[in-house]
Amino acid sequence: MTLSDDAHDLIRRDIVNGTLAPEEPLRMDALKTRYGMGFSPLREALNRLQAEHMVIAVPQRGFAVAPVSPALMWDVIRTRIHIETRALEISIMQGDDDWEAAVVSSLHGMLLQARRLAEQECPTEDDFRCMEDRHRRFHRALIDACGSNWLLDFAAKLYFNSERYRFAALAGSIRGTVGRNVQDEHRRLADAATARDTARATELLTHHYLETGRYLESVLAVPQSENTVSD
Amino acid sequence: MTLSDDAHDLIRRDIVNGTLAPEEPLRMDALKTRYGMGFSPLREALNRLQAEHMVIAVPQRGFAVAPVSPALMWDVIRTRIHIETRALEISIMQGDDDWEAAVVSSLHGMLLQARRLAEQECPTEDDFRCMEDRHRRFHRALIDACGSNWLLDFAAKLYFNSERYRFAALAGSIRGTVGRNVQDEHRRLADAATARDTARATELLTHHYLETGRYLESVLAVPQSENTVSD
DNA sequence: GGCAATCAAATTTTCGAAAATATATTCCCA
DNA sequence: TGGGAATATATTTTCGAAAATTTGATTGCC
Numbered sequence: 271m272t273l274s275d276d277a278h279d280l281i282r283r284d285i286v287n288g289t290l291a292p293e294e295p296l297r298m299d300a301l302k303t304r305y306g307m308g309f310s311p312l313r314e315a316l317n318r319l320q321a322e323h324m325v326i327a328v329p330q331r332g333f334a335v336a337p338v339s340p341a342l343m344w345d346v347i348r349t350r351i352h353i354e355t356r357a358l359e360i361s362i363m364q365g366d367d368d369w370e371a372a373v374v375s376s377l378h379g380m381l382l383q384a385r386r387l388a389e390q391e392c393p394t395e396d397d398f399r400c401m402e403d404r405h406r407r408f409h410r411a412l413i414d415a416c417g418s419n420w421l422l423d424f425a426a427k428l429y430f431n432s433e434r435y436r437f438a439a440l441a442g443s444i445r446g447t448v449g450r451n452v453q454d455e456h457r458r459l460a461d462a463a464t465a466r467d468t469a470r471a472t473e474l475l476t477h478h479y480l481e482t483g484r485y486l487e488s489v490l491a492v493p494q495s496e497n498t499v500s501d
Numbered sequence: 502m503t504l505s506d507d508a509h510d511l512i513r514r515d516i517v518n519g520t521l522a523p524e525e526p527l528r529m530d531a532l533k534t535r536y537g538m539g540f541s542p543l544r545e546a547l548n549r550l551q552a553e554h555m556v557i558a559v560p561q562r563g564f565a566v567a568p569v570s571p572a573l574m575w576d577v578i579r580t581r582i583h584i585e586t587r588a589l590e591i592s593i594m595q596g597d598d599d600w601e602a603a604v605v606s607s608l609h610g611m612l613l614q615a616r617r618l619a620e621q622e623c624p625t626e627d628d629f630r631c632m633e634d635r636h637r638r639f640h641r642a643l644i645d646a647c648g649s650n651w652l653l654d655f656a657a658k659l660y661f662n663s664e665r666y667r668f669a670a671l672a673g674s675i676r677g678t679v680g681r682n683v684q685d686e687h688r689r690l691a692d693a694a695t696a697r698d699t700a701r702a703t704e705l706l707t708h709h710y711l712e713t714g715r716y717l718e719s720v721l722a723v724p725q726s727e728n729t730v731s732d
Numbered sequence: 733g734g735c736a737a738t739c740a741a742a743t744t745t746t747c748g749a750a751a752a753t754a755t756a757t758t759c760c761c762a
Numbered sequence: 763t764g765g766g767a768a769t770a771t772a773t774t775t776t777c778g779a780a781a782a783t784t785t786g787a788t789t790g791c792c
Contacts, residue, residue: 272560272775274548298744308777310541313745314548317505321552323654329503330783332744342650349651352587419573420580423554424655503745529774539747544775561753563774 273307277315280305285324285335286430287437296325296333322427340487343435347483350428354479355472357413357421362468365415370464376411377460380404384453402433408456412463412475436482439489450481504538508546511536516555516566517661518668527556527564553658571718574666578714581659585710586703588644588652593699596646601695607642608691611635615684633664639687643694643706667713670720681712 281301284290301312316333319325325333361369383401387393406429413425455478462471512532515521532543547564550556556564592600614632618624637660644656686709693702 274775275560297742299742309745310544310776313541314544314775317545317548318552321549323651329506330744345649345651349649349655352583352652356583418576418580419554420576420659421583424580428651505745528772530772540775541746545745561774 273311274314274318277305277307277311278318281312281315282319282322282324282430285319286433288434290335292335292338292434294335296335298332323431338434338438340490343432343486344483346428346432346435347479350425350432351476351479353421353424353428354409354413355475357416357418357425358463358472358475359468360417360421361413361415362463362466362471364417369411369415372411372414373408373460373464376404376408377456380408380456381453408460412459435486435490439486455481504542505545505549508536508538508542509549512543512546513550513553513555513661516550517664519665521566523566523569523665525566527566529563554662569665569669571721574663574717574721575714577659577663577666578710581656581663582707582710584652584655584659585640585644586706588647588649588656589694589703589706590699591648591652592644592646593694593697593702595648600642600646603642603645604639604691604695607635607639608687611639611687612684639691643690666717666721670717681716683713686712 281290290296296316298309298312302308305312316325316327320327320333324336326336327333365373380401383397383404387397387401390397409429410422410426413422416422455474459471459474459478462474512521521527527547529540529543533539536543547556547558551558551564555567557567558564596604611632614628614635618628618632621628640660641653641657644653647653686705690702690705690709693705
């Protein structure tokens with residue numbers, strides 16, 4: 271792993287969790303100090319992040335964190351639904367025992383960490399990072415048997431972009447599901463997938479994302495208050 | 502426009518038209534000489550191209566042109582159909598007069614250049630470049646009113662990747678229309694789109710890409726020299 | 733006072749050398 | 763002769779300085 275890879279992961283994380291605010295200019299000197307490396311790996315990382323819609327670049331004027339807005343959020347969500355429902359269909363059709371095992375396993379790991387997080391009174395940064403990671407792995411496991419590098423890559427890029435909105439809504443209050451049990455949605459989704467019920471699985475996935483979108487929209491419309499968060 | 506942008510476009514072009522062969526290692530010194538610039542803009546370009554599946558990077562071992570294979574080609578084509586039929590549906594639904602005008606206009610420009618190219622006995626490099634450009638613009642115009650940056654960006658990335666196979670088949674012989682009239686397919690596609698016949702337009706688009714795939718597969722099956730065999 | 737033009741400071745972009753890492757070759761010894 | 767450390771070479775990766783460009787401030791002019 272090179273320094274560029276580190277820079278890529280670190281900057282992306284800081285953009286996703288809002289440490290680097292939307293539209294904030296990214297000055298090379300500041301980045302150099304913050305991440306403790308030279309120009310080259312930083313610029314290489316920013317060039318990759320540009321292709322992933324995490325930053326924008328204006329020639330001779332440097333980079334800035336990509337903006338966020340309800341319209342942009344819905345575009346991400348709709349596109350994600352279009353990509354992932356397709357990938358899920360194929361996965362359900364083609365997935366073997368290993369795929370099923372990975373779905374069950376990643377679901378279990380995520381639920382364990384979700385419970386741990388809920389019981390903990392003062393979770394550490396690492397606890398959240400672990401939860402985030404297992405959540406990502408679960409959604410990836412569902413579609414992992416689709417056999418298309420392109421669909422998987424697009425899904426990954428959309429995932430990180432949509433996470434920006436979850437984290438934005440998280441600012442202030444930590445946990446909480448309003449009117450719905452997100453982990454239960456995950457469980458039912460995994461059940462439908464392993465039961466090879468394509469129609470139900472894609473419907474649950476679509477509903478899962480749309481509900482999250484509606485919720486985030488409502489939370490982001492009234493910022494800075496005591497908010498609760500779902501996914 | 503920065504040197505990095507130039508490098509990005511130049512290297513991509515050389516990969517698409519096969520000047521840089523699939524899986525060929527990209528040594529920094531050679532690139533420096535070939536493109537007449539320093540390490541920085543070259544590496545920045547390569548990092549972007551990596552995110553676009555045009556090159557692959559192995560840490561500490563540099564970059565190489567991304568491989569090609571029938572399996573990879575079909576993945577690109579299937580994904581492209583999935584993305585573009587969706588974008589086309591929305592475009593047809595939402596496109597205004599300007600969209601229709603752009604479709605008609607870009608079709609016309611492409612047909613003009615296609616005829617010019619067919620009549621010319623010894624077309625220049627620029628003639629081909631112009632044709633390639635107008636072809637790309639036509640396909641972009643069709644979906645341009647979909648209103649989704651993500652769909653348009655994915656379509657663009659898939660376009661350049663699929664062009665690699667067209668150029669590979671083109672190596673040696675110039676004109677690649679056997680048993681079908683490609684420009685007529687384009688015309689009928691534009692007609693269906695501007696007539697707002699969604700079902701027919703998406704059907705024609707799908708057929709257009711599948712036929713191209715079948716044709717390329719047959720041509721690439723018996724090439725002159727060594728074949729890259731991967732998954 | 734308004735408005736260019738000019739200069740100074742800040743910032744991005746690019747370069748070539750240096751450091752780190754991989755690959756090839758040589759040499760030694762059983 | 764063959765295996766394997768040791769060395770040499772080739773290549774990637776990273777750094778900090780230099781060049782190019784933008785931004786902000788100041789001055790001079792009408």
